[in-house]
């Protein structure tokens with residue numbers, strides 16, 4: 001399969017990245033991050049989550065973040081909504097696109113959203129109906145597609161029906177998440193081969209964490225499988241509260257560098273993106289998780 005000419009990057013740093021940071025982050029710092037990402041040319045930014053603040057304290061204040069950001073026309077600013085309450089809060093905050101999230105492993109589903117996989121899919125139905133009636137698009141996630149912190153190996157055959165269910169209920173795109181970052185390029189190719197028999201490739205995305213240093217290889221493997229949407233996190237922000245040692249998502253800067261080297265357009269300005277990543281890394285007092293950013297800012 002030939003490589004795509006254009007790839008869309010879904011920037012998940014303000015949500016997947018910041019949700020895992022230990023120290024409190026002010027609304028102003030979150031707003032600044034989203035604005036910096038808009039300036040860098042990202043066309044899709046996941047801004048926050050409308051989830052229980054007891055479960056994910058860092059995402060409290062997502063409505064204030066939405067109220068504070070400068071929204072550029074043509075850019076999608078999305079949020080997670082795990083239940084009807086989350087959707088209603090998102091709508092009240094003026095959110096135009098939400099994401100629901102399921103898992104391919106039962107144990108992870110229980111720990112993450114406190115219900116079984118099938119209960120979660122049932123819970124999403126009224127969200128889909130309400131979103132549809134408000135003209136809000138819904139993206140779907142499947143976690144633990146290449147491994148689970150509790151159950152170990154997860155097969156592509158376990159992932160496919162969950163992805164299919166999300167697609168069938170109306171998710172316009174389903175993002176497959178290697179939550180603990182253990183997957184290899186071979187696993188990734190097989191995953192997309194199997195899942196694309198149930199959901200068209202054009203409606204699948206790859207979401208890779210870099211725990212084992214395989215994320216960039218997995219993006220390349222996915223490109224070879226005809227996938228052209230990837231979730232990534234500026235400065236490689238994040239981790240996973242349920243997976244010991246898990247690192248953040250693949251750094252957006254590193255994916256962008258890969259894409260530029262392949263002559264694939266994404267509309268993003270690497271220098272501005274690096275500046276955005278440096279700024280939030282300084283705010284958080286952490287090392288920048290992007291290899292490209294570290295190399296470009298060394299010395």
Ligand SMILES: CC(C)(COP(=O)([O-])OP(=O)([O-])OC[C@H]1O[C@@H](n2cnc3c(N)ncnc32)[C@H](O)[C@@H]1OP(=O)([O-])[O-])[C@@H](O)C(=O)NCCC(=O)NCCSC(=O)C[C@@](C)(O)CC(=O)[O-]
Pocket residue numbers: 016019049050051052053054055056080082083085086087089101112113114141142143144177178179207
């Ligand atoms: C799903 C629930 C809400 C179920 O939570 P629950 O405890 O089963 O629900 P509940 O209905 O019994 O409610 C419990 C409490 O939460 C409140 N509540 C209930 N709903 C909401 C809401 N929407 N917003 C705010 N508060 C809410 C509710 O009002 C109540 O408050 P209390 O009476 O105890 O004071 C909970 O489990 C939850 O919020 N979990 C958080 C899950 C989460 O955000 N995980 C991280 C994102 S997923 C991810 O990172 C993976 C991904 C997508 O990146 C891909 C990958 O890498 O794998």
